[in-house]
Amino acid sequence: MGSYVPNSPEVQREMLDAIGVRSIRDLYANVPKKMFVRELDLPHEMSELEVRAAVTELAEKNRVFKTCLRGAGSYRHYIPAVVKSITSREELVTAYTPYQAEISQGILQSIFEYQTMLCELTGMDVSNASVYDGATAAAESITMCLERKRTRAYVSATVNPQVIAVMRTYCFGSGTSLTVLPAKDGRTDKAALKAALGDDAACFYLQQPNYFGLLEDAAELGGLVHAAGAKFVMGVNPIACALMKTPAECGADVAVGEGQPLGLDTAFGGPYLGFMTATHDMMRHLPGRIVGQTRDVDGKTGYVLTLTAREQHIRREKASSNICSNEALCAFTAGLYLSAMGADGLRRAAELSMSKAHYLAGELKRAGLPLLYRGEYFHEFVTACDARTAAAIEKALEKAGILGGLPVEGGILWCATEVVTRTELDQAVEIVKEVLGK
């Protein structure tokens, strides 16, 4: 029961004889005797059937909401059937990092294609092969921008608080000063940014659309950052990139983001995908793997991991990052998703998401929940109400199988994507009306 060891006790005996020892424990001769574990306090082994039942029971203890109106960094978009059909192929799932290029062309080419697609989405020159998630991509982007005399990083208060939290942790490590610049009416305070950046400023990080769903005046903010001689980093939603002015058009030096919307499940937070793109000038500062095109001895086109002189296995303590694994299968998934959607499909997903969000906002306003902030927004927005009302709305929606907007300071942060229908939105609004007593 409960084992994947193929060798029977008889075969194991033969092997011990070939080695010339009597028992396996003889091979552990270097281990101080008193150190051996006597009894492992774990459950007993199980058959596959029992494991299936036990873990399925755990899955069933969770609530899967029929309708999801919550985003805040994790989004339920439509995932085409081809995505899972292909990404569950066992050779893709079980392969290692493509160090042996000759037998890893599939992974390498898929990453090369992914890099190209991310460059197209963001307008940037180069992309790496991905990092752990959007928040770690944001944190790594700060490290890319540090220079000997420019050691201070700045981030807008309109960035997802979780992303700021991860930046803080990374900055605690590297000893970098990180300042959160204030927001004004839900968007970055330009005057505060201008006043803050001195000649020791390394970079400013802006999220677009921001945490509250609002479009920032990115090009103008980027101009202020460059005027101070610092680098401009943008964290962008990849679906919104199909519509909005690209980071490249806003003058970004580095553009990163959470790749989860590109065909990955919300899956309680992971695995996700952090994408990182940059200008040519910043290429050698990128952390992680990068795939490049080259030729083999016969002149045939092929792909390899390249620019490895940046990486930990070569540079050790002088590497640009410690990163070793990327999220290869997630990058493969994102590339496949973008190929299935195509430019028109991706734009369609973006427009549908945006239209549904605006419809929901309009109906909620009529129901008595006005928008907290003015200004253009994409597929997320905040409605104003007190915390008690927010909690009551959340509870009432949950009862009906709807995961409502996320209660945040000053109100509720809502999200709509192409997967919700008008009927679902109307149903949610009816429930909100009941809670508000209208």
Place this chain on the structure above:
Amino acid sequence: MKLIFERGDPGQHMTLLPECDVPEVSLKERRALPLRLPHVSENELTRHYKQLSDRVHGVNDGFYPLGSCTMKYNPKIDEELAALPGFTRLHPLQGDAASQGALEVLWRMEQALGTITGMDGVTLQPAAGAHGEFTGLLLIKAYHTARKDSLRTKIIVPDSAHGTNPASARMAGFDVVNIPSGPDGCVDLTALRAAVGPDTAGLMLTNPNTVGIFDKNILKITEIVHAAGGLCYYDGANLNAVVGVVRPGDMGFDVCHLNLHKTFAAPHGGGGPGSGPVCCKEALCRFLPGPVAEKHGEKFRFVTPRNSIGRVRGFAGNFTVIVKSLAYILTLGREQLPQAAENAVLNANYMMARLAKNYEMAYHEFCMHEFVMTLDQLHQKTGVSAMDIAKGLLDSGIHPPTMYFPLIVHEALMIEPCETESKETMDEVCAVFEALRKEAETDPQALHDAPKHTPVRRLDEVEAARHPIVRYQFQQD
């Protein structure tokens, strides 16, 4: 093979999304740059990706003795369970009450890993081994900072360590002190004693180490570091040799990371997603990244430790990877987890004994789950390098061992068969190794020219780095 951008035509697309059932709106200011994504039919798309996946070598394709990477069999049941909608369709911010099953998964995993490592606290947030190293080092930093012991700025790393160790130490703001290994590949106690002092923040060590040997002085080593006021970090990359047999906590380590995608059978996905939980002793628990899952009565909830270093990742971790490894741990249980480790050691020693007849071993004692060969003499005699042998293996459908690591061994090939390989498979692979050894003597050029039967042959890496082409160039560019 064509790139996806070279297939299809602008008229091709898939019908995926419905008509809009609400009034349509769009942005006032839109991108002016063209968006050039593939335009292919579903049929063409699936053929392209099938062709790509045909050019990948997975564990299911053949023997995969990549040292230090633990390419064991990845059970299918784990994949199926991780794909249950009760896991994949959860929003990470849907609240504790609606996520009791997911929280229980995390809590059970924390309990299991605490038991296996002999540690008191666990975070499942780190997304990979290197991410775990960084997290563990931040715990060490927070510990010294809280004690106002600000002089402790150095992390000691043996020269046999994985490259991630010194790189992680730098990211955590430490200076790295490299110490040489002894002739047996183990820690040189004299060098260690000379390196420790009032500036020592800690030591990072892999045990069994990167040459596949369990350091018999382990208790002495951790004692020396502790006596100097430092903490000991265990790199769990090689835990597969000792899981359920010996615990890092009992070796004297204060903090460690594990790789669920190595030891606990989660697949590698071509280089991720992985999962690199960190386990620590009581004194470090209050610094762990939040949130961690806790059990209160019959309910589970997320809590953030009192003096948390903060988040190291956006949400609570690579959740579905954790589901896979929990299913694996439940399958093996207390009885089979140690058996897996012991069989990993048995398999490695069996292969080492067989190959020692034809190849020179870097160290002449029993190994743990992996061993290192040195092809230095063969190289000098025949001109055939470790790289040539590795490429020769490709033509036989065998994934080569880890090459040129650890750095302290010349012309190194590091072999880790894993417990999930049969004697039959290993015998076949050893026969291939033996044949290649003969070929090195008789026809070295054939090995310089290998591989011959792979989709591409040896690639020009120098050219790739000198003139980087890192994206497809469209014709109109």
